[in-house]
Amino acid sequence: MRTVQQLMDLSGRVALITGGAGHIGQVIAAALLEAGATVALCDRDEPGLERVCSTLSSQFSSGELDYFRVDFLDENETRGLISKTMQRFQKLQIIVHCAAFVGTTEYPGWAEYLDRQSVAAWDAALRVNVTAAFVMTQEAAPVLKQQQGSSVVYISSIYGLCGPDMSLYEGTAMKHPAAYGVSKAGLLQLARFFATTLAPEVRVNAISPGGIWRRQPEAFHTRYKVRTPLGRMGVEEDLKGAVLYLASDLSSYVTGQNLVVDGGWCAW
Numbered sequence: 001m002r003t004v005q006q007l008m009d010l011s012g013r014v015a016l017i018t019g020g021a022g023h024i025g026q027v028i029a030a031a032l033l034e035a036g037a038t039v040a041l042c043d044r045d046e047p048g049l050e051r052v053c054s055t056l057s058s059q060f061s062s063g064e065l066d067y068f069r070v071d072f073l074d075e076n077e078t079r080g081l082i083s084k085t086m087q088r089f090q091k092l093q094i095i096v097h098c099a100a101f102v103g104t105t106e107y108p109g110w111a112e113y114l115d116r117q118s119v120a121a122w123d124a125a126l127r128v129n130v131t132a133a134f135v136m137t138q139e140a141a142p143v144l145k146q147q148q149g150s151s152v153v154y155i156s157s158i159y160g161l162c163g164p165d166m167s168l169y170e171g172t173a174m175k176h177p178a179a180y181g182v183s184k185a186g187l188l189q190l191a192r193f194f195a196t197t198l199a200p201e202v203r204v205n206a207i208s209p210g211g212i213w214r215r216q217p218e219a220f221h222t223r224y225k226v227r228t229p230l231g232r233m234g235v236e237e238d239l240k241g242a243v244l245y246l247a248s249d250l251s252s253y254v255t256g257q258n259l260v261v262d263g264g265w266c267a268w
Ligand SMILES: NC(=O)c1ccc[n+]([C@@H]2O[C@H](COP(=O)([O-])OP(=O)(O)OC[C@H]3O[C@@H](n4cnc5c(N)ncnc54)[C@H](O)[C@@H]3O)[C@@H](O)[C@H]2O)c1
Pocket: 018, 019, 020, 021, 022, 023, 024, 025, 042, 043, 044, 045, 048, 070, 071, 072, 073, 097, 098, 099, 100, 101, 102, 128, 155, 156, 157, 158, 208, 209, 210, 211, 212, 213
C-alpha cells in the first residue's frame, strides 16, 4: 500500500493549467509544481504568463514549467493547445480548466445590469468557461486514456450550484452576469459526462470555490462574511488541497464529483 506522500506525488506527470496568469490559476500551478508535476500554463494574458512563470521558476526547482498563449474564444487555438503541450513535454495527464469570464472581466454587455447583458457576451463567456473545457477534454481524450493517473479538473463556482443573493451587492457597483452561473453549472454536468464516458482510464471532477477576498466593497464583504458559516471569504490558498487531492492518486476512486470549497456557503 502506498503512503499518503506517494499518493500525492505528481513527479513525472504533466499538468496543463488554463487561466495560469490569473489569481487562482497561479496558485494551482504552485500547488502542482510543489507536488512534483511539470506544468504548462496557458492564458490569453501573455505578460501575465511571463510574470507568473518567472515567479514560480524562482520558487520551485522540482518540475519543469512553460507557458502557451491561447485565446479560448478561438476553437482552433483551443484544440492546438493539446498538441503544443504534447510537442513540448511528450505527455499530458492532468488538465485544470480555470480560465473564465469572471465578474471583473471587461467585455461589452457582460458585467452589466440585467437589461444590458448581451447575447454576444453570453456567447463569449460560455465559449471560454465551458466550451473550451469540452474542446480540450475531447481533444486530449486519446492521450489521457493512454496514460496512468489521468485527471481532469474543472473550476466551477458556488454560482453553478446556487442563484446569486443580490442583497449582498446592494449599494455597490458589483454586477452579476446571468451567463456566469449558467456556464459554471454547465461545467458540473460536463464533468459528469466525461467522468462516465472517459472511464475507467480518466477521472473528471470539478471544484466549486466560494467568493475569494479581493478587496471587494466593504458592504459586500461584511454581508458575505455573515452569510458564510466559516465567517470569512476564501483565499486562493484554500484551493490548494482540493486541487492536489483531485489531480493526484489521493482521489483514485473519485470521479464525476464536485468538491465545494466555500466555507459552508451552500450548507444552509
Ligand atoms: N475569484 C472568485 O471569487 C471565484 C469564485 C468561484 C470561482 N472562481 C473561478 O475560479 C477561476 C479563476 O478565477 P480568478 O478569480 O483567478 O480570476 P482571474 O480573472 O484572476 O483569472 C481568470 C483568467 O482567465 C483568463 N482568460 C479569460 N478569458 C480568456 C480567454 N478568452 N482565453 C484564455 N484565457 C482567458 C484571464 O486572462 C485570467 O488570467 C475562474 O474559473 C472563476 O470562475 C473564482
